[in-house]
Amino acid sequence: MNVQNKIQSLRETLNQHNHNYYVLDKPTISDFEFDQLLKELQDLENQHPEFFDENSPTQRVGGSITKNFNTVVHEHRMYSLDNSYSTEDLMDWEVRIQKILGNVDLDYTCELKYDGASISITYEEGKLTKAVTRGDGFQGDEVTNNIKTIRSIPLQLKGNYPPKFDIRGEIILPFAGFEKMNQELIEIGETPYSNPRNTASGSLKLQDSTEVARRPLECLLYFIVGNNLPFQTQFEGLQAARDWGFKVPSQSKLAKNMQEVLDYIAYWDVHRHDLPYETDGVVIKVNSLQYQDELGYTAKSPRWAMAYKFKSEQVSTRLNSISYQVGRTGAITPVANLEPVQLAGTIVKRASLHNADQIEKLDIRIGDKVFVEKGGEIIPKIVAVAERGNETEPTYYITHCPECQTKLERKEGEANHYCPNFYGCPPQIIGRIQHYITRKAMDIEGLGGETVALLYQNGLVKNYADLYDLKIEQILPLERMAQKSAENLINGIEKSKEVPFERVLYALGIRYVGETVAKKLAKHYKNIDAIATASIMDLILVDEIGDKIAQSVIEFFENQDNCDTIDRLKTAGVQMAIDESKSTVVSAILEGKTFVVSGVFEKFSRDDLKKAIEDNGGKVGSSISAKTDYVVAGANMGPAKLEKANQLKIPIISEDDFLGMINN
Numbered sequence: 001m002n003v004q005n006k007i008q009s010l011r012e013t014l015n016q017h018n019h020n021y022y023v024l025d026k027p028t029i030s031d032f033e034f035d036q037l038l039k040e041l042q043d044l045e046n047q048h049p050e051f052f053d054e055n056s057p058t059q060r061v062g063g064s065i066t067k068n069f070n071t072v073v074h075e076h077r078m079y080s081l082d083n084s085y086s087t088e089d090l091m092d093w094e095v096r097i098q099k100i101l102g103n104v105d106l107d108y109t110c111e112l113k114y115d116g117a118s119i120s121i122t123y124e125e126g127k128l129t130k131a132v133t134r135g136d137g138f139q140g141d142e143v144t145n146n147i148k149t150i151r152s153i154p155l156q157l158k159g160n161y162p163p164k165f166d167i168r169g170e171i172i173l174p175f176a177g178f179e180k181m182n183q184e185l186i187e188i189g190e191t192p193y194s195n196p197r198n199t200a201s202g203s204l205k206l207q208d209s210t211e212v213a214r215r216p217l218e219c220l221l222y223f224i225v226g227n228n229l230p231f232q233t234q235f236e237g238l239q240a241a242r243d244w245g246f247k248v249p250s251q252s253k254l255a256k257n258m259q260e261v262l263d264y265i266a267y268w269d270v271h272r273h274d275l276p277y278e279t280d281g282v283v284i285k286v287n288s289l290q291y292q293d294e295l296g297y298t299a300k301s302p303r304w305a306m307a308y309k310f311k312s313e314q315v316s317t318r319l320n321s322i323s324y325q326v327g328r329t330g331a332i333t334p335v336a337n338l339e340p341v342q343l344a345g346t347i348v349k350r351a352s353l354h355n356a357d358q359i360e361k362l363d364i365r366i367g368d369k370v371f372v373e374k375g376g377e378i379i380p381k382i383v384a385v386a387e388r389g390n391e392t393e394p395t396y397y398i399t400h401c402p403e404c405q406t407k408l409e410r411k412e413g414e415a416n417h418y419c420p421n422f423y424g425c426p427p428q429i430i431g432r433i434q435h436y437i438t439r440k441a442m443d444i445e446g447l448g449g450e451t452v453a454l455l456y457q458n459g460l461v462k463n464y465a466d467l468y469d470l471k472i473e474q475i476l477p478l479e480r481m482a483q484k485s486a487e488n489l490i491n492g493i494e495k496s497k498e499v500p501f502e503r504v505l506y507a508l509g510i511r512y513v514g515e516t517v518a519k520k521l522a523k524h525y526k527n528i529d530a531i532a533t534a535s536i537m538d539l540i541l542v543d544e545i546g547d548k549i550a551q552s553v554i555e556f557f558e559n560q561d562n563c564d565t566i567d568r569l570k571t572a573g574v575q576m577a578i579d580e581s582k583s584t585v586v587s588a589i590l591e592g593k594t595f596v597v598s599g600v601f602e603k604f605s606r607d608d609l610k611k612a613i614e615d616n617g618g619k620v621g622s623s624i625s626a627k628t629d630y631v632v633a634g635a636n637m638g639p640a641k642l643e644k645a646n647q648l649k650i651p652i653i654s655e656d657d658f659l660g661m662i663n664n
């Protein structure tokens, strides 16, 4: 097979696996095998830039930066939907349209109303050419590069598609992905996102498409627009979209009459809570495209469609006060203190107010009765003022930190205010030490978050290096501190000196340096001094380290206080380098040799086999190339690999051969 055909066939294979995984939820190969194929394609594309294709599956990882998003006029306007809230509303709607159509037999397509950001994607000759946000319905922003990173959106269609059409869908963040993103933010001390919808919609306008690629976004499709479409009904349209490779939720249903529409609504009003993503209603569409044509549009929305909104669980109660919390990184969160009230089975006393803009937009004042709602998020939120209180005053957002009185700052484009007094603001100081001792960081046994606060309040620790100077006689006088627990605490601190460097690096609490990034940096630089002296260019070259992280690392080490603290940790005996003696080097027998592993093994898991190669000084390559010395082949080695190895005359060895090599 020549290179061009090889590239083409890899692209097709990868597209199909993407589809199996992200659209059908039925992967047929392991992530590892997928990565191998992708790597193989990447290598070939790098060697043969003449076969570049902007819709290659290798382009999913992003990389492009969009400074300004172009405004694009929609070829077909993107309308809103009329809303209905009751059975009567729907019956009235049916009467209205039947008047226009002349009492015909009507069936309807029922779909869930996905709660995200709408998008219009253009395909020409089966290729994704353009993706535009809804904007004002007439024109939106072109976000093609960002959209291409979403794995469930096909870059190349399959089957019998029309030469040109637009498809409309909703970009959403499923709950699981949203929670994972927030977990990672909490880990690095950032404020979590407030809800999946805003996060999804904010993602579309990120300048760095690599960042978009990291977010577990999905696109659910619901409508095709174009000329000479090969179907007559909305329901067939959904099926056609599926056939061409789009993700169309299977919950969509054909209702033969209004009664079946109502049944659908009743069912999903209950079962919507079991869905992996948020839905706020149902969309009902006249099924026949011909009738849709006859019905046409009002100034704002199609006459042939209607949204039915579920009632969200909402109560009203009095807003007693607003408090402002300061997080570990200085981010300020406004919290509403409410007159306790029963909502969706729990008593709610506090609710999120998000940020200054939201408070101002809703004009929320202390003393007001406010509507509190439980949406997709865990903490309930205030959605509107229900009734203005007596003699209320507008809420002025605080200008100074409630804990240290420093003037607050707000970064361009960010919703949150920050207290910039990182090294003098008590909750930030305490928060950093609390982070330092957590399980994933230094895991200091016998020391908890409250004790940290107590130690700080008693002037015993001001930063994490102070922990190592603590004496038992200093902590014994503390509240509720018995001899035994004081000893445990001191022992726990002592033991933390054995914690490996990568976790120490995470424990330092450098902004944006979470667990994974810390591992990457530790592995790459091996010790703290190398990290401290790395330039920004140098840092960016490390796998998965972007601008934001690199900048933050630089800033951390530019601060003299931080450098002093690290010196003290070093002196105390905390691990500031990877302990090479602890890595399990068994021999150097494979030194200088590169292996590629393929297939399934009997005596090793694939990971163990790779580890055995590395432990003996060898290197593991991800795809076969002229640089490969041996291919270790198990059962079911891929035919492409076999061919490649033969072509390059690379010896293929079995796992027993390999064992023989290292036991020699």
Ligand code: AMP
Pocket (backbone or CB within 6 Å): 079, 080, 081, 082, 111, 112, 113, 114, 115, 117, 118, 119, 134, 169, 170, 222, 223, 283, 307
């Ligand atoms: P609204 O923004 O309340 O006027 O509702 C209209 C929006 O609902 C559309 O712009 C779509 O983004 C969104 N939507 C979500 N699910 C669907 C669906 N199944 N059919 C049509 N529109 C939908």
Ligand code: ZN
Pocket (backbone or CB within 6 Å): 326, 401, 402, 403, 404, 405, 406, 419, 420, 421, 425, 426
């Ligand atoms: Zn402060």
